[in-house]
Amino acid sequence: xxxxxxxxxxxxxxxxxxxxxxxxxxxxxxxxxxxxxxxxxxxxxxxxxxxxxxxxxxxxxxxxxxxxxxxxxxxxxxxxxxxxxxxxxxxxxxxxxxxxxxxxxxxxxxxxxxxxxxxxxxxxxxxxxxxxxxxxxxxxxxxxxxxxxxxxxxxxxxxxxxxxxxxxxxxxxxxxxxxxxxxxxxxxxxxxxxxxxxxxxxxxxxxxxxxxxxxxxxxxxxxxxxxxxxxxxxxxxxxxxxxxxxxxxxxxxxxxxxxxxxxxxxxxxxxxxxxxxxxxxxxxxxxxxxxxxxxxxxxxxxxxxxxxxxxxxxxxxxxxxxxxxxxxxxxxxxxxxxxxxxxxxxxxxxxxxxxxxxxxxxxxxxxxxxxxxxxxxxxxxxxxxxxxxxxxx
Amino acid sequence: xxxxxxxxxxxxxxxxxxxxxxxxxxxxxxxxxxxxxxxxxxxxxxxxxxxxxxxxxxxxxxxxxxxxxxxxxxxxxxxxxxxxxxxxxxxxxxxxxxxxxxxxxxxxxxxxxxxxxxxxxxxxxxxxxxxxxxxxxxxxxxxxxxxxxxxxxxxxxxxxxxxxxxxxxxxxxxxxxxxxxxxxxxxxxxxxxxxxxxxxxxxxxxxxxxxxxxxxxxxxxxxxxxxxxxxxxxxxxxxxxxxxxxxxxxxxxxxxxxxxxxxxxxxxxxxxxxxxxxxxxxxxxxxxxxxxxxxxxxxxxxxxxxxxxxxxxxxxxxxxxxxxxxxxxxxxxxxxxxxxxxxxxxxxxxxxxxxxxxxxxxxxxxxxxxxxxxxxxxxxxxxxxxxxxxxxx
Numbered sequence: 080x081x082x083x084x085x086x087x088x089x090x091x092x093x094x095x096x097x098x099x100x101x102x103x104x105x106x107x108x109x110x111x112x113x114x115x116x117x118x119x120x121x122x123x124x125x126x127x128x129x130x131x132x133x134x135x136x137x138x139x140x141x142x143x144x145x146x147x148x149x150x151x152x153x154x155x156x157x158x159x160x161x162x163x164x165x166x167x168x169x170x171x172x173x174x175x176x177x178x179x180x181x182x183x184x185x186x187x188x189x190x191x192x193x194x195x196x197x198x199x200x201x202x203x204x205x206x207x208x209x210x211x212x213x214x215x216x217x218x219x220x221x222x223x224x225x226x227x228x229x230x231x232x233x234x235x236x237x238x239x240x241x242x243x244x245x246x247x248x249x250x251x252x253x254x255x256x257x258x259x260x261x262x263x264x265x266x267x268x269x270x271x272x273x274x275x276x277x278x279x280x281x282x283x284x285x286x287x288x289x290x291x292x293x294x295x296x297x298x299x300x301x302x303x304x305x306x307x308x309x310x311x312x313x314x315x316x317x318x319x320x321x322x323x324x325x326x327x328x329x330x331x332x333x334x335x336x337x338x339x340x341x342x343x344x345x346x347x348x349x350x351x352x353x354x355x356x357x358x359x360x361x362x363x364x365x366x367x368x369x370x371x372x373x374x375x376x377x378x379x380x381x382x383x384x385x386x387x388x389x390x391x392x393x394x395x396x397x398x399x400x401x402x403x404x405x406x407x408x409x410x411x412x413x414x415x416x417x418x419x420x421x422x423x424x425x426x427x428x429x430x431x432x433x434x435x436x437x438x439x440x441x442x443x444x445x446x447x448x449x450x451x452x453x454x455x456x457x458x459x460x461x462x463x464x465x466x467x468x469x470x471x472x
Numbered sequence: 473x474x475x476x477x478x479x480x481x482x483x484x485x486x487x488x489x490x491x492x493x494x495x496x497x498x499x500x501x502x503x504x505x506x507x508x509x510x511x512x513x514x515x516x517x518x519x520x521x522x523x524x525x526x527x528x529x530x531x532x533x534x535x536x537x538x539x540x541x542x543x544x545x546x547x548x549x550x551x552x553x554x555x556x557x558x559x560x561x562x563x564x565x566x567x568x569x570x571x572x573x574x575x576x577x578x579x580x581x582x583x584x585x586x587x588x589x590x591x592x593x594x595x596x597x598x599x600x601x602x603x604x605x606x607x608x609x610x611x612x613x614x615x616x617x618x619x620x621x622x623x624x625x626x627x628x629x630x631x632x633x634x635x636x637x638x639x640x641x642x643x644x645x646x647x648x649x650x651x652x653x654x655x656x657x658x659x660x661x662x663x664x665x666x667x668x669x670x671x672x673x674x675x676x677x678x679x680x681x682x683x684x685x686x687x688x689x690x691x692x693x694x695x696x697x698x699x700x701x702x703x704x705x706x707x708x709x710x711x712x713x714x715x716x717x718x719x720x721x722x723x724x725x726x727x728x729x730x731x732x733x734x735x736x737x738x739x740x741x742x743x744x745x746x747x748x749x750x751x752x753x754x755x756x757x758x759x760x761x762x763x764x765x766x767x768x769x770x771x772x773x774x775x776x777x778x779x780x781x782x783x784x785x786x787x788x789x790x791x792x793x794x795x796x797x798x799x800x801x802x803x804x805x806x807x808x809x810x811x812x813x814x815x816x817x818x819x820x821x822x823x824x825x826x827x828x829x830x831x832x833x834x835x836x837x838x839x840x841x842x843x844x845x846x847x848x849x850x851x852x853x854x855x856x857x858x859x860x861x862x863x864x865x
Binding site for chain 1: 699796
C-alpha cells in the first residue's frame, strides 16, 4: 500500500509539478500527513527535490514546491548502430543532460570490440553528468532481434551477431574500462525499432495517442506496434518485422532467403544503390536529403520507389491490425517529404474497406534520436512508476 | 462481492462439474455456508441444477451434484451468409441443442427480406428447444465490417449492405414473425471472422493456446487476431482484414478498388473462377473437395495458387504480429489438404528472421460451423462469467 502511495505521489509531481505538499494531497486524495511522510521518503531516496516556496495563490504560509529531482538518479541510454555508437543520460524529468554519438564501423569487427568502445562512451557520458546525476539503470538499443530471453540478441545480421549475450559482454567491457559501478547497474537490451516506438509514445507529443504503428527505418526496417499505450511484442517477442513483409512475391532476393521483402525496396542498402550513392560514406540520410532537395533524379526515383513500397506494406499492416495512426520515424522521418507522397497514394488505394484518412500518417519529431531516447527514458519511467522498488535496491 | 462470488461458484462448476457444494467450497476457498447460499441463488436463477447424490468417496451423507443447468438459459446464434442462413441454440454447458442451416440467395435481395427469413429460422430454433431452454441472448454473425458502433454493419459488400442497423431490423422482423420475446433479447452483431476466431479460442481444443491468427475464408477472407485470450479488434474495430492485404502490387483488380489483394487469389470467387466451377451452384467447398480428391487439374492448380497467396499474406502477418500459431478455419479448413502445402512453403521461405515451425500452422476442427458456434457460445459464456448481471435482468 505504501509502495503504491509512493508511486501515486511521484506520478502527481511528475505529471503536474512543481506542486506543494497540499497540492499533492488535494490531487491524490491522500491526507496531508500521509503526503508529508511519503514526500520525506521520496526526498530521502533522491527522487524528489524542494524548489523553495511555491506560489500558491492561497492565504497563509506558502508550501514548498516539489519537483522530480534534477540532480538525482539518471537513466543511461546506449545504442549500437551499424555505423555509429551513441550514449546519453537523461534525468528523472526526462531531460537529456549528456549526448554523445560517434562514427564506428561495427559491420565487420568482433562484438567485444564494438562493446568496448560503447563502454568507454558510457563512461564518458556518466562522467559528464557526475556528480549531479548518478546512473540508476541502463537501456541498450540494437539493430537486431531480441526475444523474450533477457539480455540476449538472437540475431543482428548487419553486425554479424548471433546468440550474443550482449548485456553480459557490455558489463565485462564496462569493468575493463574501469567503470564497475556502471557494470553493476540494472540493464536491458531491446530492438531499436521497439525503443523508437516507445520514445514516440512517451515523448512524441501525440497527446493521448496510444494505438499506432511506428516505422523505424535504419539499416533494417522495423515497426513498433503500440497498442493501448503499450508495446505489443507478439507471442514470442518478435513482432514488428515489417522489413520482411513481402511486397512483391517474386521481387529481388533478400539476404533473409526470401524474395521481394520490403527492405529490398526501402531499406538503406536498396535505397542507396538505387540512388547511386552506395559508394559514398558518411551520413547517408543527410546526403539523400541534400541531393533530393537539389532535384537529383536518381535519388528522387529511389525515394519514390521506397515510399511506394513502404505504402504497400503499411497498407497491409493497416488492413490487418487497424492502428489509429502510422508514424514514420528513424532516419526516414527526415526523408518524409519524398517518402510520404508514395505512402499516401498506396494507403488511399489499398485501405478502402475500412476508414482511412491521410491525417493518420505522420512523421516523427524524434527521428533518429528515438531509439536512444527510448532506451534512456525507459529507465527513469520505470523509477517514477514504481519508486518503492527503486528505493529498495 | 456477492456478484464476484456468484461468478466464482458458477465458473468452478462450469470448469470441473458435476461438483457437490463441499467440492465447490474446497475449490473456491469460500465457506460451505456461503457456497450454499450462492448455490441457492444460482439454482433460483436457473443457472445451476441438481443432478442427485454425487459420488464423493467420502464417509457420510453424499452431497448433491451440481451442474450447469441443461434446461435453463440458452444462447441463440444466427448467421447471414451470402448463400445461406443459419441459426442454432446452445445450452449453458455450450452443447448444441438445435441447429438449422438453409440455402438462401442473399446476394441481391433487400436486407429486410433476408432478415425476415432469418427471424423465422430463429423462431423455429427457439421452438425446437422450448420449453426446456429459454433463450437469454442472441449473437449474429455477418460477412461484413462491424465497427465499434453497437448493432451496426458498416459495410457487407457481398450482401449489398451499407450502414445497416442490422440488430434493429432483425428485432422488427422477429416481432413481425410473432416472436416478440426473441425481439426483446439482448443481441449483438459481429463479423463472422471474429466470431469464428472466438469459437476456435473457446471450443477449438487448443489447450492454453491464447495467441493465434484464425483465418476465416468464406466469400471474403478475414482473420481474427487472438491476443492473450482475447479478440484484438484494433483501434477502430476493423482489425483482421486479411483479404485486402496486397499479395502482388500490380495483381488483378479487386472490387475494393485496389489491385492484387489476397481475395483475388484465394477468395471464393477467384478460386471458383480459376477452378472452372464458377457457374456451378450449391456447396462450392464440397464441390472443390470432391474434384480435388478426384485429381481435377484446374481445381488442383486453383487451390495451389490460393494456398501460395495465403502463405505469402500470412507470412507478412507472422513477421508483423508474431502469433504463436496460425489456424486455417472456415470453409478452407475442409480444403486444407490442398491449401497447406503452398502455405507451408511460403511461410518457410518468408519467415526466416525469426523462428517458425511448420507445426504452428494447423487446421480448425470447427471449420464452417465456427462463426455460428461463436455467436451462440458468446451469449452463454457471458452469463457464466457474470451471472449477477444475468440474474439482475
